[in-house]
Amino acid sequence: VAVTPEQDDVALVQAFRAGDRKAFETLVRRHQKPVWAIANRFARNQHVAEDLAQKAFLLALERIDELRGAFRPWLLRITANLAKNYLRDNARLVQQDPDAEPPESSLGDPLPLPDEAYDSADRQQAVRLAVAGLPERQREVVLLRIDGQLPFAEIGTVLGITENNAKVTFHHAVRKLREALGGRDAVL
Amino acid sequence: MQCCEDRIPALVDAATGELGGAARAELNEHLLHCPACRAELALLQGTTSLLEDTSRTPEDFSLAGFAARTTDRAVTFRDRSVKGLWWSVTRGVRLALSVSGASLAASLALFVLSQRPAIHPAASVVTTPAAATTSADTWESYIPEAVRLVHDSGGGGSGLVPADPVSLDDGLHDLSVDELEQLTLSLSPS
Numbered sequence: 551v552a553v554t555p556e557q558d559d560v561a562l563v564q565a566f567r568a569g570d571r572k573a574f575e576t577l578v579r580r581h582q583k584p585v586w587a588i589a590n591r592f593a594r595n596q597h598v599a600e601d602l603a604q605k606a607f608l609l610a611l612e613r614i615d616e617l618r619g620a621f622r623p624w625l626l627r628i629t630a631n632l633a634k635n636y637l638r639d640n641a642r643l644v645q646q647d648p649d650a651e652p653p654e655s656s657l658g659d660p661l662p663l664p665d666e667a668y669d670s671a672d673r674q675q676a677v678r679l680a681v682a683g684l685p686e687r688q689r690e691v692v693l694l695r696i697d698g699q700l701p702f703a704e705i706g707t708v709l710g711i712t713e714n715n716a717k718v719t720f721h722h723a724v725r726k727l728r729e730a731l732g733g734r735d736a737v738l
Numbered sequence: 739m740q741c742c743e744d745r746i747p748a749l750v751d752a753a754t755g756e757l758g759g760a761a762r763a764e765l766n767e768h769l770l771h772c773p774a775c776r777a778e779l780a781l782l783q784g785t786t787s788l789l790e791d792t793s794r795t796p797e798d799f800s801l802a803g804f805a806a807r808t809t810d811r812a813v814t815f816r817d818r819s820v821k822g823l824w825w826s827v828t829r830g831v832r833l834a835l836s837v838s839g840a841s842l843a844a845s846l847a848l849f850v851l852s853q854r855p856a857i858h859p860a861a862s863v864v865t866t867p868a869a870a871t872t873s874a875d876t877w878e879s880y881i882p883e884a885v886r887l888v889h890d891s892g893g894g895g896s897g898l899v900p901a902d903p904v905s906l907d908d909g910l911h912d913l914s915v916d917e918l919e920q921l922t923l924s925l926s927p928s
Contacts, residue, residue, distance in 0.1 A: 567816065574812050578805040586801065587793055596800065604808045608815055677792040696789040701756060717747040720754075724785045731788075 559621035563614045578607055581625055587697040588629040592637050592682060602632050623708035626698040630690050637682055680730035688723035691716055741778035742768075749775060753782035885922050888915055 559580070565573035586603045593599035606629040610621075617624050681692060690709065694700045695716075702720070706713040741749065748765045751757035757765065769776050913921065 566812065571809060571813060575805045575809045578808045582801055582804055586804070591793065600804065603804070604811055607808050608812060611812055611815065673788070674792050677788060692789065695754065696786070697793045714747050717750040720750050721746050721782070724782055727785055728781060
């Protein structure tokens with residue numbers, strides 16, 4: 551079965567089920583970046599991120615019959631759910647990133663680090679902790695918008711809320727992140 | 739200072755680069771007169787930018803081979819699912835065949851049993867005309883027959899052993915010849 555770029559995602563899955571290996575590879579290439587980015591937000595290393603991203607594709611393959619609507623938002627939501635489960639099961643590991651210094655304060659407290667102290671790893675870790683500490687729905691919106699690069703309209707559809715609601719939720723998430731990261735000075 | 743709540747969706751759109759055209763112009767017009775919304779937009783942009791910077795979107799080299807590795811895993815997963823399905827189907831067929839076979843055997847056995855003539859336990863016991871017609875089927879009724887057998891056999895030996903052991907019921911065949919004669923004499927009215 552020849553795979554064209556325009557081929558529908560679901561058709562690619564069906565083609566793969568019928569034995570066309572190339573179809574699934576095309577599907578993965580099409581969506582791998584946002585899936586990988588969501589998986590990588592909390593994963594403690596690239597191996598874990600890759601495992602989570604692969605599991606997202608496998609779950610999509612297994613549950614393709616449950617798909618209603620567009621494929622990509624649905625796939626990204628699956629990935630966000632896997633990330634949530636990973637966070638739940640590895641809360642301690644997420645807070646103790648071996649690649650970065652541990653944060654000086656707990657999740658709820660503002661991080662008193664000045665801008666210049668934010669080197670890449672510190673900043674990464676601080677933001678990771680702050681995002682991990684968001685309420686589930688807010689975290690989901692942030693993951694889907696920033697890492698998944700979905701427009702708010704699609705986020706609303708996949709989460710079963712209105713587009714405006716998705717934007718307001720994002721705004722609430724930003725406020726929480728601002729508090730967690732130590733206010734305006736730390737963020738800007 | 740609180741920004742205007744009704745402007746939040748537009749501010750979020752502006753911060754994330756989704757606002758354009760007339761909506762953008764309208765927001766700009768509002769921002770000229772609303773310092774709270776200007777501050778909010780700046781904060782939204784700053785935080786969004788920080789989130790985007792820390793989004794570890796993989797570079798192309800990180801994703802090298804990812805699609806192939808994922809596909810390998812998917813192929814294994816698919817094949818295992820197919821094998822699992824095949825195993826389930828064949829197991830179901832085997833089970834159905836076993837149940838059918840057992841049912842068939844049970845039906846056959848019942849049929850064969852239903853075709854056998856009825857067995858009356860008394861018929862196998864009755865060996866003498868006297869016994870067959872005697873309503874009081876007690877052990878005493880066998881005594882004359884036992885005595886006859888003893889005499890026919892010349893007082894002992896193998897002639898005592900009846901063709902059908904049940905014909906000498908109630909343990910009489912366990913007695914010796916002498917014991918039977920004693921027993922007969924003791925029971926005789928004369």
